């Protein structure tokens with residue numbers, strides 16, 4: 166099995182362009198690291214593709230690509246409370262063009278707050294358990 170796997174890797178390497186196996190330049194490595202730095206936003210992490218610009222004008226609250234950070238829940242609650250005030254003001258002033266947009270943002274903020282609560286409730290580590298060899302060992306020992 167190991168020799169088959171090695172043969173597969175060797176075969177695959179011969180089929181791939183050799184330039185993919187060269188060392189990265191310092192500039193390429195810096196650009197790669199910057200990719201992750203530039204994905205950090207106030208409410209969490211942006212999940213858009215590598216080397217792509219934000220096409221949503223940094224409206225992260227309404228963006229489905231935002232992976233929320235539960236630690237930023239107070240910030241989002243503050244944003245939501247501000248939206249409630251802005252909605253009331255828009256209604257009071259008769260700015261009906263703003264009402265629908267604010268309501269959409271409020272719905273997105275409420276959805277992201279729920280996502281933050283769900284993420285905060287998840288355990289930070291996942292216990293995968295230990296493999297149980299007792300049944301296997303029993304079967305093997307009887308086979309011998």
Ligand code: SF4
Pocket residue numbers: 206210211212213219220221222223224225226228229230231232
């Ligand atoms: S709006 Fe969306 S794509 Fe743009 S920075 Fe925020 S999360 Fe990323």
